[in-house]
């Protein structure tokens with residue numbers, strides 16, 4: 344069996360994030376890293392592999408600039424078997440539609456039984472890629488799972504939706520996205536870090552995927568960023584140290600003055 | 605003007621407030637056509653009409669009632685095609701985003717998620733989003749014939765603009781591919797009697813500092829008619845259900861007032877509440893980062909401060 348795990352390289356959320364002049368995410372100013380939420384996807388892939396009687400291969404797939412190779416490296420250290428890095432200058436500036444087109448083509452080429460993604464990118468936070476991939480591939484999509492079970496080729500998950508918690512089921516091949524409630528990712532041990540160096544990583548470009556340059560990237564994007572502006576940071580207001588009820592008095596006064604009651 | 609499709613959240617409890625906000629935005633962009641996936645009542649139609657829905661389309665296909673995204677997207681794609689819609693508006697919820705992503709693929713539409721504003725533009729709609737934990741605002745223009753936009757609740761004030769809607773029951777054809785997922789079990793979220801988290805005017809959240817006892821947070825919230833939220837630390841400790849988590853991997857809220865009690869203010873938490881109109885923090889630690897963004901900060905124990913305020917509010921009310 345083969346699982347393809349989608350990993351994204353993102354600017355570190357704890358650093359200063361911002362935009363470059365061309366309206367794309369500034370990747371110079373901050374360190375990049377494997378999106379924390381995708382570590383849960385890698386973890387879930389490994390858990391399914393370990394629980395299976397079959398030989399399971401976990402392929403980490405990323406689309407992104409040269410630096411994105413780091414996301415693959417981290418996934419290999421955590422325990423993925425091999426990696427594929429889709430990298431092409433013409434991909435730069437892709438919107439979700441373009442990204443899903445490229446990733447769907449790479450997935451088709453890898454012919455997996457299961458695709459596992461994180462719940463959302465920590466930079467874009469759209470949380471739409473899993474649904475888009477499911478739609479493009481024509482495979483069932485089970486999203487936002489916190490509990491995952493694979494029995495033969497039947498995948499059953501529990502998903503917390505907006506209004507209900509549901510147990511849903513589908514047959515492989517399928518697309519699955521897992522939440523940060525699905526099980527804490529393991530830390531790569533020294534042994535795995537060493538072993539990762541020997542694992543195979545392939546680089547693919549648009550030609551390898553049979554895609555035309557004008558179908559993706561900034562050229563094909565259906566939305567253009569017109570303006571980006573930093574929001575004025577929130578200012579610290581009044582701070583009251585509570586003693587003998589002065590904190591409560593200040594809060595009551597704030598609520599009354601602001602007409603919140 | 606083309607038609608603008610609004611996917612309604614409507615049920616026995618009536619029409620959701622975010623749906624009415626979408627209608628207000630839709631009126632700027634074209635003729636608002638509301639799609640209700642499921643049964644409607646006269647009251648639902650009336651409310652939608654009062655907010656400017658020129659047409660209400662109900663689709664009574666049973667497979668759509670389970671709430672799964674694939675058949676919903678397929679149905680909406682057909683209706684958007686039939687009506688030659690230029691925009692489809694949905695409320696930004698995880699479920700709706702699943703639908704929106706699929707719909708964008710089907711319609712080859714521009715896709716914008718978590719918009720805080722939508723305006724008509726020259727080649728399509730112009731949207732604003734707040735990104736990177738609410739620290740940047742991005743304005744984008746769509747250049748496609750169709751745009752699919754999910755809008756955050758509380759982004760606009762819902763306004764009335766009464767019309768008499770044409771009500772129609774429509775048929776859709778669902779494919780095998782989009783009905784490949786089976787629902788084995790569905791347990792609706794228990795009602796709390798409090799306002800919906802993402803719609804509430806006031807949200808009171810508790811974190812690790814509650815020590816697992818949310819009684820003071822809940823009582824304070826009830827005195828204000830507020831919704832209750834939680835930090836991930838509180839959720840991970842099993843003190844409050846995940847559905848109430850505020851932050852990057854939980855809900856995003858933009859209330860008039862956000863009260864953080866026993867919450868340090870990590871970037872991932874701020875991502876879910878940074879755009880609130882006013883922020884109050886109650887925390888024992890004067891160095892807690894949440895104070896840097898609070899309009900009022902109270903350095904103190906939430907277990908004494910909140911009950912005291914709750915009491916004072918009750919007394920004032922008599």
Ligand SMILES: Cc1cc2nc3c(=O)[nH]c(=O)nc-3n(C[C@H](O)[C@H](O)[C@H](O)COP(=O)(O)OP(=O)(O)OC[C@H]3O[C@@H](n4cnc5c(N)ncnc54)[C@H](O)[C@@H]3O)c2cc1C
Nearest residue numbers: 811812813835836837851852853866867868872888889906
């Ligand atoms: C990928 C990722 C996603 C994440 N997503 C989210 C998310 O969606 N939402 C989220 O909230 N977090 C999220 N986090 C976690 C986040 O980084 C923080 O760990 C979390 O927000 C901390 O919660 P807290 O403030 O309740 O706990 P702490 O940081 O432990 O803070 C507790 C605070 O309570 C105060 N306190 C203690 N006792 C009292 C008392 N009696 N009275 C008053 N104050 C008291 C303390 O001084 C302290 O400041 C995410 C992290 C990662 C890596």
Ligand SMILES: Nc1ncnc2c1ncn2[C@@H]1O[C@H](COP(=O)(O)O)[C@@H](O)[C@H]1O
Nearest residue numbers: 349350406460461463464469470471472
């Ligand atoms: N460029 C990318 N390369 C690999 N995986 C991605 C990429 N973009 C998104 N994903 C995957 O899709 C999930 C949801 O992303 P998004 O819809 O961008 O929030 C992420 O958690 C990743 O697993």
